[in-house]
Amino acid sequence: MKYIIILFLTFCTGISLYAQSNYKQGYVITNENDTINGLIDFRTDRANSNVCKFKKSEKSDEQVFHPGEILGYRFIKEMKYYVSRTVEIDKIKQTVFLEYLVQGIKDLYFYSGDKNYYFIENEDGSLLSVTQEPDKIIDDKIKVDYKYKGALAYIFRDCKSVYKKIDKTTLDRSSMIKLTRQYHSEMCSPGEECIVFENDYKKVFLKLDFSLFGGFQYMDYLYENTELIRFGSAKSFSPIVGGVINVSNPRITESISLQAGISVSSIKGSNEYTFEQKNYEKFNFDALMTSGNLGLKFTYPRWKLRPSIEANINYCRLFNTSTTLYSEKYVVDKINKVTNNNYVSLLENYIGFSYGFGLNYQLKKENSIFCRLLYTQMSNNDGNIKGAQFKLGYEF
Numbered sequence: 125m126k127y128i129i130i131l132f133l134t135f136c137t138g139i140s141l142y143a144q145s146n147y148k149q150g151y152v153i154t155n156e157n158d159t160i161n162g163l164i165d166f167r168t169d170r171a172n173s174n175v176c177k178f179k180k181s182e183k184s185d186e187q188v189f190h191p192g193e194i195l196g197y198r199f200i201k202e203m204k205y206y207v208s209r210t211v212e213i214d215k216i217k218q219t220v221f222l223e224y225l226v227q228g229i230k231d232l233y234f235y236s237g238d239k240n241y242y243f244i245e246n247e248d249g250s251l252l253s254v255t256q257e258p259d260k261i262i263d264d265k266i267k268v269d270y271k272y273k274g275a276l277a278y279i280f281r282d283c284k285s286v287y288k289k290i291d292k293t294t295l296d297r298s299s300m301i302k303l304t305r306q307y308h309s310e311m312c313s314p315g316e317e318c319i320v321f322e323n324d325y326k327k328v329f330l331k332l333d334f335s336l337f338g339g340f341q342y343m344d345y346l347y348e349n350t351e352l353i354r355f356g357s358a359k360s361f362s363p364i365v366g367g368v369i370n371v372s373n374p375r376i377t378e379s380i381s382l383q384a385g386i387s388v389s390s391i392k393g394s395n396e397y398t399f400e401q402k403n404y405e406k407f408n409f410d411a412l413m414t415s416g417n418l419g420l421k422f423t424y425p426r427w428k429l430r431p432s433i434e435a436n437i438n439y440c441r442l443f444n445t446s447t448t449l450y451s452e453k454y455v456v457d458k459i460n461k462v463t464n465n466n467y468v469s470l471l472e473n474y475i476g477f478s479y480g481f482g483l484n485y486q487l488k489k490e491n492s493i494f495c496r497l498l499y500t501q502m503s504n505n506d507g508n509i510k511g512a513q514f515k516l517g518y519e520f
Contacts, residue, residue: 146374148202152178153195164197166329168375169236172206173221191219203324211235211243211251225301227321228308230279232300242300244279252279256295276303283310333370333381335494337517340364345393345409346508351468355407358393364513365389370421378425383434387415391442391509402454409447409470415440417478430484430492440474440502440509474509476502484519492519 150164162184165177176189176197189197196207206221213220213235222233222243231245242254254276257269272295280286286307293299301322308319341364346357366387372378392410399405419436449467453460480498487493494517501510 146378147179147182148199150197150199152176152189152197155193155195157195164199166199166202166204166375169223169234172204173223173235173237176206176221191221196221196224202329205321205323207233209233209243209251211241212253213237213241214239223323224321225297225323226304226308226319228304228319229311230304230307232304234297234300240295242295244304254279254295254300280307283307285310329373329375331372331374331378331381333372333490333519335368335370335517335519336365337367337494337496337515338363338365339496339513339515339517341389341500341511341513343391343393343509343511345391346510347506348503348508349468349470349506352407352507354397355395355405358395358407358409360391360393360511362390362392364515366415366515368517379422381421381423383417383419383421383436385417385436389413389415404452406450407447407467408450409445411442411445411470413440413442419478423484428486430486432482432484432494432496433480434482434496434498435479436477438476438478438500438502440476442470442472442474445470445472471504471506474502474504476500476509478513480513482515490520493517494519 146166147163148166151159151161152164153159160178160180162178162180163182166172174191176194178187178189178197179185191208192210194208196205198205205224207224208219209222210217210219211222212218214237220235222235224231225234226232229247233243233245233251235241235243239255239257243251244254245251252275254272256272259269260267273290273293276290276293277287280290280303283306286303289303289306293303305319305322341360341362343360343362344357345360347353347355364387366385368383368385370381370383372381390411391413392408394406394408397405397407415438417436417438419434421432421434423430423432446465447467447470449464451460451462451464453462478498478500480496482494482496484492484494494515496513496515496517498513498515499511500513501508503509
């Protein structure tokens with residue numbers, strides 16, 4: 125078990141060092157107010173607030189823009205819009221990219237740093253910040269910072285319906301956008317469109333990939349049960365089918381994903397044992413094996429044919445297990461032949477690990493066919509199952 129943990133942590137540490145760009149369709153707005161279309165690296169909120177990495181096309185060189193060097197930038201499909209502004213953060217004036225949440229009578233912006241900041245811009249262009257300090261423990265009691273409610277009450281003081289809701293408002297995107305929208309609705313003149321732009325904050329940027337596969341496995345079952353240890357090991361070759369789900373966050377990296385899978389196969393084998401020259405035994409076992417795995421996968425995302433590596437923690441369970449011992453023993457020149465069904469009851473649960481590599485061939489942007497070759501090993505007090513699996517499947 126210690127070996128499994130070390131292997132898994134080593135794999136996680138190694139692939140976490142690899143940072144992969146995640147370019148999406150978008151455009152930058154220059155300080156001359158010109159628009160340049162291209163591709164922008166779509167990263168975390170914090171990264172997006174500090175830098176804009178831009179390419180005119182896939183093959184173009186990367187350009188890096190810092191706040192102040194451009195007016196702003198925008199992702200088209202992701203509905204994320206950032207503008208360059210000079211604001212006070214932690215009592216220090218800084219030029220950053222603020223995420224534009226709502227454009228209307230009062231504009232709403234967001235900045236992700238050590239703390240989350242919301243900035244509300246009045247019609248005269250002045251920016252007021254709203255933030256919340258982390259909870260503190262004083263005299264064994266949790267003290268929550270509610271000073272942001274006073275700031276919101278001052279900002280929206282000219283709208284009674286909004287003012288009354290501030291006491292129950294939490295400082296998060298959903299609540300702040302809802303509060304700002306209501307202010308616009310109440311204060312906007314009849315017939316006017318007050319909200320010009322609203323960011324789609326509800327959009328989830330997790331990517332789910334599903335796959336189905338078939339293949340075969342070659343397993344070596346080494347007996348460790350005291351009743352079976354004399355037989356050594358048995359070989360098993362059988363088909364395998366299953367499915368996998370991969371979860372990734374392309375804003376961090378599109379190369380690394382968390383994966384969970386399940387498979388079904390059979391496992392069976394036999395082995396012989398001869399003793400005292402004339403005596404003979406043969407042990408057979410047969411079972412249905414279901415396996416589940418949880419692990420990490422790294423895929424190089426740039427080519428049509430994409431190599432991958434993976435490491436998993438595995439669990440399997442044996443069902444419908446049958447065991448048979450056939451024996452021939454010489455007694456006074458006679459052969460006693462005995463067949464003993466259900467000779468032993470094998471333990472059902474096994475735990476271990478697997479690792480391997482594969483290739484994905486991209487058919488479309490989100491679909492591919494793949495092959496995988498994995499080494500797997502699982503054990504319990506009865507035995508040690510180890511061997512190789514070959515999988516051929518379709519990812520969608």
